[in-house]
Amino acid sequence: MPVTSDIVATYRGPGRVVRRLLALGQREDRALVFVMGFCVVAFIAQLPGLARRAHLEGLELNALMAAALLGTVFILPLLFYLLAFVSYGAARLVGGRGTAYGARLALFWALLSSTPLVLLNGLVAGLIGPGPALTLVGAAWFGVFIWFWLAGLRQTQRQAE
Template sequence: MAISRDIPRAWIRPATVMGERLKHGANDRIAFVYVAVGTVLGFVAQLPVLVRRSREPDPVLDAAIVEEAGDARILAVPADLAQAKFEAMVSGALLGWIFLMPLILYAVAMVSHWIARLVGGKGTALRARIALFWSFLVITPGLLLAGLTTGFVGPGPAANAVGIVTICAFIWVWVNSIYVAERPE
């Protein structure tokens, strides 16, 4: 089944879609693809926000970049301060989304599996990982919309509404997916 077709279906019927996904077999390669694609899209969703923030005055960050530019060890510093701020923020976002977020998601999946076991879950840690990673991948359209809204409109009621809907959708999809994943096979 095509992931692009299952993502919108999972917003409405997450348990059904998770059941179909698990019927095709659970393996770590699938879980890794879900988390890799989800975190890359999460990073991409941050780019409009970072462009907006790099163009806003930030005395602390501006001073740090100017101070670093004066360091003789720096080989190439962009002439434009906004460009330098953008590059610094993209580096941080890249580290956070591509390298740290998968580790955090793996830890959350393991803890959620342990909690499910305490309340009678019969699934495996792999199935719990797939449930969490799939849920994260499913809400990436919401993350992309939140990034665009915050980047173009700015912080405010519209960005807050998109963020709340995305968080609620994640909880909805994850609770239903973990329920299916922790049932006996």
């Protein structure tokens, strides 16, 4: 199934999609593409807000974009790998039977499938700016991300090693 169809299906049932992705076999390249795809989209989503900030504060847009690129595309994936490892350890402590790959897949897929809301958040940041609308969209993204992540993690930890 194409990634876009899987993203839409995740909004209807995140556990089913993660179960289907697990059934495709352990492919670390797939997990890496998921997390890098999210990071690239997150970088793109920051651009309208960065342009607004550069215009209003008289800052250099290229410097802001370079810092955002470094943080989002090069450093953030490493932090997500660390977070996936910590979530795997926490799941094992409470009786989870899944693999570290499953924990990575659940986190990375939750990130990638929440990208429509990340893009909306970036548009609100660029067009409206800070305020209640940006807070509401950011909270909606975070809530959906947590829902996808926990549903996927629960599904992966049910799998026997």
